[in-house]
Amino acid sequence: MTTAPTVAWEERAGLVIVGGGVAGLTAARAAASLGVSPLVLAKGGPTDTATQYAQGGVAVLADDETSVDSHVADTLAAGGGLCDEPAVREILAAGPDAVARAVAAGVVFDRGPDGRLARTREGGHSRRRILHAGGDATGAELQRALLAGVGAGRTGIATSGSVRFGTTVLRVVTEAAGVTGILAHDSRGYGVIHAPAVILATGGLGQLYTSSTNPAGATGDGLALALDAGAAVADLEFVQFHPTVLYVPGAAGAGRRPLVSEAVRGEGARLIDGSGRGVTDGVHPLGDLAPRDVVSRAIHHRMAETGSDHVYLDARHLDGFAERFPTVTASCRAAGIDSRSDLIPVAPAAHYSCGGVVTDTFGRTQVPGLYAAGEVARTGLHGANRLASNSLLEGLVVGERAGTEAAGRAGIRVTVREAGLPHRPVVDRPTLQAAMTAHASVVRDAAGLTVVHRLLESGSVGPRTVHEIEDAALTVAATALVTAASARRESVGCHTRSDGAGPSPAPRRSETVPPSSMTVRLRDGRIEIVQPQLTGAL
Ligand code: SIN
Numbered sequence: 001m002t003t004a005p006t007v008a009w010e011e012r013a014g015l016v017i018v019g020g021g022v023a024g025l026t027a028a029r030a031a032a033s034l035g036v037s038p039l040v041l042a043k044g045g046p047t048d049t050a051t052q053y054a055q056g057g058v059a060v061l062a063d064d065e066t067s068v069d070s071h072v073a074d075t076l077a078a079g080g081g082l083c084d085e086p087a088v089r090e091i092l093a094a095g096p097d098a099v100a101r102a103v104a105a106g107v108v109f110d111r112g113p114d115g116r117l118a119r120t121r122e123g124g125h126s127r128r129r130i131l132h133a134g135g136d137a138t139g140a141e142l143q144r145a146l147l148a149g150v151g152a153g154r155t156g157i158a159t160s161g162s163v164r165f166g167t168t169v170l171r172v173v174t175e176a177a178g179v180t181g182i183l184a185h186d187s188r189g190y191g192v193i194h195a196p197a198v199i200l201a202t203g204g205l206g207q208l209y210t211s212s213t214n215p216a217g218a219t220g221d222g223l224a225l226a227l228d229a230g231a232a233v234a235d236l237e238f239v240q241f242h243p244t245v246l247y248v249p250g251a252a253g254a255g256r257r258p259l260v261s262e263a264v265r266g267e268g269a270r271l272i273d274g275s276g277r278g279v280t281d282g283v284h285p286l287g288d289l290a291p292r293d294v295v296s297r298a299i300h301h302r303m304a305e306t307g308s309d310h311v312y313l314d315a316r317h318l319d320g321f322a323e324r325f326p327t328v329t330a331s332c333r334a335a336g337i338d339s340r341s342d343l344i345p346v347a348p349a350a351h352y353s354c355g356g357v358v359t360d361t362f363g364r365t366q367v368p369g370l371y372a373a374g375e376v377a378r379t380g381l382h383g384a385n386r387l388a389s390n391s392l393l394e395g396l397v398v399g400e401r402a403g404t405e406a407a408g409r410a411g412i413r414v415t416v417r418e419a420g421l422p423h424r425p426v427v428d429r430p431t432l433q434a435a436m437t438a439h440a441s442v443v444r445d446a447a448g449l450t451v452v453h454r455l456l457e458s459g460s461v462g463p464r465t466v467h468e469i470e471d472a473a474l475t476v477a478a479t480a481l482v483t484a485a486s487a488r489r490e491s492v493g494c495h496t497r498s499d500g501a502g503p504s505p506a507p508r509r510s511e512t513v514p515p516s517s518m519t520v521r522l523r524d525g526r527i528e529i530v531q532p533q534l535t536g537a538l
Contacts, residue, residue: 003420003421003423004418004419004420004421005183005190005420005421006189006190007183007189007190007191007192007419008188008189008190008191009188009189009191009192010191010192010193010194011039011191011192011193011194012193012194012195013037013038013039013193013194013195014036014037014038014195014196014197014407014409014410014411015031015036015038015039015195015196015197015198015199015403015406015407015409015410016038016039016041016169016181016182016193016195016197016198016199017031017038017039017040017041017198017199017201017403018041018169018182018198018199018200018201018202018221018222018225019040019041019042019049019200019201019202019203019222019374019376020040020041020042020046020049020147020163020165020201021049021050021051021052021143021201021203021374021395022049022051022054022139022142022143022146022374022392022395022396022399023201023373023374023375023376023377023394023395023396023398023399023402024040024042024199024201024373024374024399025040025143025146025147025149025150025163025399026146026373026395026396026399026400026403027199027201027363027371027373027399027400027402027403027406028040028150028162028163028403029105029146029149029150029400029403030399030400030401030402030403030404030407031403031404031406031407031410032150032162034404034407035407036407036410037162038162038403038406038407039162039164039193039195040150040162040163040164041164041167041169041182041184042163042164042165042166042167043166043167043168043217043221044165044166044215044216044217045165045166046143046147046163046165047140047143048215048216048217049143049203049215049217050139050203050204050206050213050214050215050218050375051139051142051143051392051395052139052140052143052215053139053140053213053214053215053256053259054138054139054142054391054392055136055137055138055139055259055261055263055327055328056120056122056130056132056136056138056261056262056263056388056389057120057122057130057131057132057133057138057263057389057392058095058099058102058109058130058131058132058138058389058392058393058396059071059095059122059125059129059130059131059387059388059389059390059393060092060095060096060099060129060131060393061095061096061129062119062127062128062129063116063119063128064127065127065129068089068092068093068095070126070127071092071095071125071127071129072085072088072089072092073126074124074125074126074387075088075092075381075383075387075390076088076383077124077291078124078291078292078293078383078385078386078387078493079382079383079384079385079386079387079493080293080383080384080385080492080493081383081384081492082235082238082383082384082492082493083380083381083382083383084379084380084381084383086380087360087361087379087380087381088380088381090361091361091379091381091393091394091397091398092381092390092393094397095393095396095397098393098396098397098400099131099393099396101396101400102142102145102396105145105146105149106145106148106149107133107141107142107145107146108133108141108145109131109132109133109138109141110131110132110133110134110135117131118131118132119131119132120132120263120266120267121263121266121289122261122262122263122265122266122289122388122389123243123262123265123266123286123288123289123290123291123292123295123388124286124289124290124291124292124387124388125289125387125388125389128266130263130266130388130389132263134326134327135323135324135325135326135327136261136263136324136325136326136327136328137326137327138392139392140327142392147163150162150163151163164186166186166187167184167185167186168184168185168186168221168466168469168470169182169183169184169221169225170182170183170184170185170190170421170422170466170469171183171225171228171229171419171420171421171422172198172200172225172226172228172229172370173192173229173416173418173419174229174230174367174369174370175414175417177368178196178367178368178369178370179195179196179197179198179229179367179368179369179370179414180194180195180196180414180415180416180417181193181194181195181198181414181415181416181419182195182198182416182419183416183419183420183421185466185469192416192419193416194414194415194416195414196369196409196410196411196412196413196414197369197370197371197406197407197409197410197412198369198370198371198406199363199371199372199373199402199403199406200222200225200226200357200370200371200372200373200376200377201222201372201373201374201376201395201399201402202221202222202225202376203215203217203218203222203374203375203376204218204220204352204353204375204376205218205219205220205223205239205350205353205474205477205481206218206256206349206350206351206352206353207219207220207429207433207474208220208239208350208432208433208436208440208474208477208478208481209239209349209350209433209436209437209441210433210434210437211245211251211257211347211349211350211437212256212257212349212350212351213242213245213256213257213258213259213349213350213351214256214350214351215255215256216255216256219470219471219473219474219477220473220474220476220477220478221470221473222356222357222372222376223236223356223357223376223473223476223477223480224424224472224473224476224477225473226357226365226367226370226372226376227476227480227520227521227522227527228422228522229367229370230366230367230521230522231357231358231365231366231367231370231372232357232358232365232366232519232520232521232530233355233356233357233358233378233480233519233520233521234355234356234358234378234484234519234520235354235355235356235378235382235383235384235484236353236355236356236477236480236481236484236485236520237355237481237484237485237488237494237495238353238354238355238382238383238384238385238493238494238495239350239352239353239354239440239441239481239494240292240293240296240350240351240352240353240354240385240386240494241292241293241296241348241349241350241351241441241442241494242259242262242292242296242348242349242350242351242352243262243271243292243295243296243298243299243346243348244259244260244261244262244264244265244271244313244344244346244348245257245258245259245260245346245347245348245349245351246258246259246260246331246332246335246344246345246346247309247310247345247346247347248335248345257349258327258328258331259328259331259351260313260328260331260332260344260346261325261327261328262289262292262388263325264313264315264318264325264328265288265289265313266289267318267324268315268317268318269288269313269314269315269318269344270288270313270314271288271295271298271299271311271312271313271314271346272311272312272313272314272343273302273306273308273311273312274306274308274311274312275306279295279298279299279302279311280294280295280298283298284298291385291387292351292385292386292388292494293384293385293493293494293496296348296442296494297442297443297496299311299346299347299348300348300442300443303347309347310345310346310347311345311346311347312343312344312345312346313343313344313346314343314344315339315344316339316340316341316342316343318339321339321340322339325339332344348441348442350441352375352386352391353375353376354378354382354383354384354385354386354493354494355378355382355484356372356375356376356377356378357372357376357377357378358378358519359371359372359373359377359378359379359398359402360379361379361380361397361398361401362398362401362402362404362405363377363379363398363399363401363402363405363406364402364405369406369409369412371402371405371406372402373394373395373398373399373401373402374391374394374395374398374399375391375395377398379394379398381394383493384492384493384494384495385493385494421463421469422472423461423462423525424459424461424462424463424472424475424476424525425456425457425459425460425461425462425472425475425479426459426460426461426462426463426468426471426472426475427455427456427458427459427471427474427475427478428471429470429471429474431455432455432456432471432474432475432478435451435452435455436452436478438451439451439452440452440478440481440482440485442494442496443496443497443498444485444495444496444497444498445497445498445499446486446497446499447499449482449485449486450486452478452482453482453483453486456475456478456479456482459475476522476527479527480520480527483520483527483528483529484520484529487529
């Protein structure tokens with residue numbers, strides 16, 4: 001059921017890109033290089049993206065590597081056997097070219113004294129293969145250079161070049177032959193853009209939780225738009241909790257939390273509890289540099305055991321910390337912490353959605369004209385747990401490909417015939433965040449997930465305002481996530497069931513959507529899992 005709002009403006013575009021982070025801006029650049037002028041729509045301002053806050057970097061071949069075999073092996077191991085191996089190999093192999101294009105676009109990566117690109121190490125990587133910029137400001141540098149590349153300014157909410165800020169997309173409109181455009185809202189009111197191709201590059205869903213590294217706009221919008229347009233989502237139960245997010249008492253629920261990059265551990269910092277005991281001792285051969293799911297679980301269990309809501313990073317012995325990690329240093333200073341003399345209090349927080357809209361490695365969904373790239377998409381690269389710094393790489397590689405593919409449709413003439421606001425349940429955001437944090441975080445069980453299901457069913461029908469559109473997207477994302485998390489009874493990757501049957505037995509991979517994926521669709525207004533062996537409406 002839909003309600004048609006009063007449309008105040010109408011436009012036409014060959015390609016609409018929703019989201020202005022690494023994937024969206026890379027797609028825009030690729031389309032523009034083919035002579036197609038894309039329209040990039042961003043909800044917030046130029047730097048209100050997850051890309052802006054990414055610290056660690058871009059994972060590509062180490063200096064001494066001549067093939068991606070070891071990077072592939074590390075990615076598959078982190079992914080808990082649920083990666084799509086051909087997609088992994090294809091995306092990682094495209095990494096060096098993507099980095100070369102980023103450098104050509106003006107991205108300045110850090111270099112060593114010998115002038116070669118500097119590389120660090122992060123969790124789950126067997127080699128130092130992470131490129132970085134500005135020490136720990138890699139995402140900010142990508143955002144700066146890519147924005148400049150599409151002619152957009154960095155300050156204010158304004159229309160600049162092909163990027164339009166302060167615009168919320170409410171619906172991707174489709175007909176039998178595919179996408180015909182979007183319904184959006186900006187300072188002029190509701191409007192329609194007729195367009196034959198739409199790329200969703202909306203980022204993640206961290207705002208489902210009280211504590212997240214994601215910006216305020218990470219409200220699962222692309223998932224809701226894709227489901228509404230008839231595309232499938234998968235692997236949403238795999239929400240990656242970053243192990244080391246700066247802990248500040250009383251700050252939960254207060255928006256984005258500052259990250260303490262995994263590269264800090266890569267350079268030798270140690271994770272300890274309040275009595276100085278190592279947190280990951282005996283847990284994994286890679287210790288503090290084990291894959292993130294392992295480290296976050298170890299911290300979760302240690303916090304439960306000690307009755308504390310945080311542990312510590314000891315970086316006091318690291319030389320040149322402030323120069324190597326200026327962003328982390330600034331966050332610590334703002335919280336009154338001096339990393340030279342103080343332990344840094346940290347706790348896990350929601351960081352990355354490993355699942356998303358089902359696409360191939362060119363960003364194509366099952367809906368003609370609808371593409372997805374970056375965190376919102378599920379290409380099969382991450383499986384059950386993303387390997388550190390594979391995401392900016394994926395944004396560069398698949399963003400480029402999606403922009404190129406979508407540009408091929410730009411000449412198709414389409415018309416939006418009817419664009420109504422969807423009627424969806426809306427659960428009040430603080431209530432939803434509290435329930436998701438309590439019952440669908442690092443460790444889950446059936447009883448807790450049922451509590452969230454009940455809450456989701458109690459949502460009032462809306463949405464009526466633009467803010468409620470965001471809450472409705474969060475509600476849809478939570479419903480899809482909790483549905484998949486309930487159906488997956490075993491623990492694997494980021495999804496830990498305290499009541500489950502233990503880790504998955506054998507790796508299962510290799511189709512575009514592996515049989516093990518929880519493929520979720522919206523049918524008759526209800527979320528359901530459509531894998532034959534898992535069919536069951538919520
Ligand atoms: C980090 O710097 O620890 C985050 C990098 C990532 O999420 O890949």
